[in-house]
Amino acid sequence: MYSEKVMEHFRHPRNVGEMENPDGTGRVGNPVCGDIMELYIKVKDGVIVDAKFQTFGCGAAIATSSMVTELVKGKTLDEALKISNKTVAEALDGLPANKLHCSVLAEEALQAAIEDYRKKV
Amino acid sequence: MKKLIYLDNNATTPVRPEVVEVMDFCHTECFGNPSTVYSFGRNAKRVMDESREKIARMIDASKDEIVFTSGGTEADNLAVFGIAKANKDKGKHIITSKIEHHAVINSCKALEKDGFEITYLDVDKYGIVNLEQLERTIKKETILISIMHANNEIGTIEPIAEIGKIAKKHKIYFHSDTVQSIGKINVDVKEMNLDMISISSHKLYGPKGIGCLYVKKGTRIKPILYGGEQEHHLRAGTENVPGIAGFGRAMELAVTETDKENKRLTRLRDMLQEGLAKRIMHIIFNGHPTERLPGTLNCAIQFIEGESLILKLDDLGICASTGSACSSASLEPSHVLMAIGLPHEIAHGSLRLSLGRDTTDEDIDYVLDVLPKAVEELRAFSPLYKEFLKKGK
Ligand SMILES: Cc1ncc(COP(=O)(O)O)c(C=O)c1O
Ligand code: FES
Numbered sequence: 001m002y003s004e005k006v007m008e009h010f011r012h013p014r015n016v017g018e019m020e021n022p023d024g025t026g027r028v029g030n031p032v033c034g035d036i037m038e039l040y041i042k043v044k045d046g047v048i049v050d051a052k053f054q055t056f057g058c059g060a061a062i063a064t065s066s067m068v069t070e071l072v073k074g075k076t077l078d079e080a081l082k083i084s085n086k087t088v089a090e091a092l093d094g095l096p097a098n099k100l101h102c103s104v105l106a107e108e109a110l111q112a113a114i115e116d117y118r119k120k121v
Numbered sequence: 122m123k124k125l126i127y128l129d130n131n132a133t134t135p136v137r138p139e140v141v142e143v144m145d146f147c148h149t150e151c152f153g154n155p156s157t158v159y160s161f162g163r164n165a166k167r168v169m170d171e172s173r174e175k176i177a178r179m180i181d182a183s184k185d186e187i188v189f190t191s192g193g194t195e196a197d198n199l200a201v202f203g204i205a206k207a208n209k210d211k212g213k214h215i216i217t218s219k220i221e222h223h224a225v226i227n228s229c230k231a232l233e234k235d236g237f238e239i240t241y242l243d244v245d246k247y248g249i250v251n252l253e254q255l256e257r258t259i260k261k262e263t264i265l266i267s268i269m270h271a272n273n274e275i276g277t278i279e280p281i282a283e284i285g286k287i288a289k290k291h292k293i294y295f296h297s298d299t300v301q302s303i304g305k306i307n308v309d310v311k312e313m314n315l316d317m318i319s320i321s322s323h324k325l326y327g328p329k330g331i332g333c334l335y336v337k338k339g340t341r342i343k344p345i346l347y348g349g350e351q352e353h354h355l356r357a358g359t360e361n362v363p364g365i366a367g368f369g370r371a372m373e374l375a376v377t378e379t380d381k382e383n384k385r386l387t388r389l390r391d392m393l394q395e396g397l398a399k400r401i402m403h404i405i406f407n408g409h410p411t412e413r414l415p416g417t418l419n420c421a422i423q424f425i426e427g428e429s430l431i432l433k434l435d436d437l438g439i440c441a442s443t444g445s446a447c448s449s450a451s452l453e454p455s456h457v458l459m460a461i462g463l464p465h466e467i468a469h470g471s472l473r474l475s476l477g478r479d480t481t482d483e484d485i486d487y488v489l490d491v492l493p494k495a496v497e498e499l500r501a502f503s504p505l506y507k508e509f510l511k512k513g514k
Contacts, residue, residue, distance in 0.1 A: 002432075007432075010429070010432060011436065013502065016501070016502040017501070017502060018507060027504070032446075032452050033446040033447050033452045034446060034465050034466060034469060035426065035447065035469075036504050036505065037504075038504045053502070054502045054503065054504040054507060055502060055503070055504070056424065056425065056426055056469075056503045056504055056505045056506075057426050057429070057447065058426055058428040058429055058445075058447035058448070059428055059429050059432045061426075061429075061447075062429055062502075098450055098452070101452075102447075
């Protein structure tokens with residue numbers, strides 16, 4: 001049911017683990033199924049220079065976390081805020097309809113991390 | 122491709138070669154319609170009757186008490202709706218449990234919309250139905266008690282003989298979904314005071330799309346499918362003769378081999394359970410410790426999610442299943458795991474391994490070798506595990 005791309009990111013998730021002293025942290029829970037995603041970013045001169053994640057969730061949740069960390073690296077905060085769950089799902093060659101809500105989790109975690117960063121500075 | 126380790130035998134089983142053989146014979150040598158008069162059609166009828174007799178013998182019933190259906194789901198539907206239709210003048214109350222298969226639960230829910238009152242009995246933490254509550258909720262309008270013999274997810278075996286006694290005392294029809302128990306533990310309709318039981322062929326190494334409802338002589342029941350006069354007027358439609366022949370052979374073999382296979386599977390399952398308990402921290406085993414199907418192992422592995430574990434196991438050549446919310450279309454966790462009182466986040470990490478005829482000692486060793494590593498990998502990036510470890514320090 002998952003695309004090859006999803007499976008590839010699931011099997012070899014990029015940027016996994018906790019980040020030491022992140023500049024922004026976003027933690028969101030999925031109200032639909034109860035999963036949790038944590039996203040950490042490092043910001044330098046308004047650009048996201050590093051991103052990492054930790055996820056307790058399904059294959060799609062893990063793959064979208066991995067993909068979103070890849071997508072944000074090198075982007076300015078404003079550019080990163082434009083990344084929607086659709087962008088993430090498309091980058092993974094699509095998600096099954098009942099798994100689209102997992103990509104919303106990725107979008108929300110990213111927004112929360114940026115918000116957290118902006119609150120701090 | 123690497124070896125496939127199939128540990129999802131509660132979902133379905135492979136068809137045995139002995140069964141394929143009789144089915145092939147039916148497909149080629151006796152394709153006639155059993156309702157016809159000429160001898161070629163009668164051959165098909167004979168094959169069907171022989172199968173019916175075999176199945177009846179295996180559960181201590183007589184052959185005119187077997188109604189072939191398209192499987193377990195239809196048998197459950199026939200029992201629930203068939204009794205409801207034929208007995209609604211007596212009353213519109215049905216008692217079932219919270220852990221039944223959806224074939225029973227959703228049939229009951231449909232009846233609720235038609236004005237029936239349904240009591241869904243609670244179960245304890247092992248999944249055993251509350252007998253005291255059963256006795257308490259019986260009333261003069263109660264027309265049916267439907268309690269499964271063994272649960273497909275956690276393997277818990279219900280006290281069917283005791284429920285049978287209660288049903289008999291109150292003169293209420295008693296149906297049991299024995300789809301998971303036949304061929305794994307003993308089922309005797311007389312000893313257990315059963316009026317109806319559902320059986321599905323594909324759970325006992327027979328073909329899919331065939332099963333039966335045992336209906337005790339004298340039971341007031343109406344059909345749910347109308348048409349021809351097949352199956353004692355209880356199930357219209359030209360019979361699935363190859364399926365019926367295969368089902369009969371599979372049932373005969375499974376029931377005859379029950380004791381031997383039960384011992385073998387219990388040993389393997391216990392080996393698996395002990396091995397996992399030793400190798401994985403924070404694992405909870407579900408279902409009754411002893412009153413449980415021999416090959417069923419259901420556990421909840423904390424801090425990880427079941428669907429992702431199933432995907433990892435799939436990469437390792439292992440087929441298993443989970444009751445996690447993420448793996449279901451409705452995104453609800455398994456109703457069985459909720460009914461035994463598991464918190465949502467623990468049900469999230471549920472894993473069911475169901476062993477079968479093909480499972481070997483080597484398979485168990487392999488699972489014990491690779492499963493703990495897969496769990497480690499997923500826990501390595503679980504925010505819940507991280508928090509748990511920090512709290513511990
Ligand atoms: C307990 C139980 N009842 C009923 C069924 C449905 O049987 P079938 O697949 O033959 O419709 C199943 C299998 O999924 C089951 O495990
Ligand atoms: S996160 Fe639960 S379904 Fe994907």
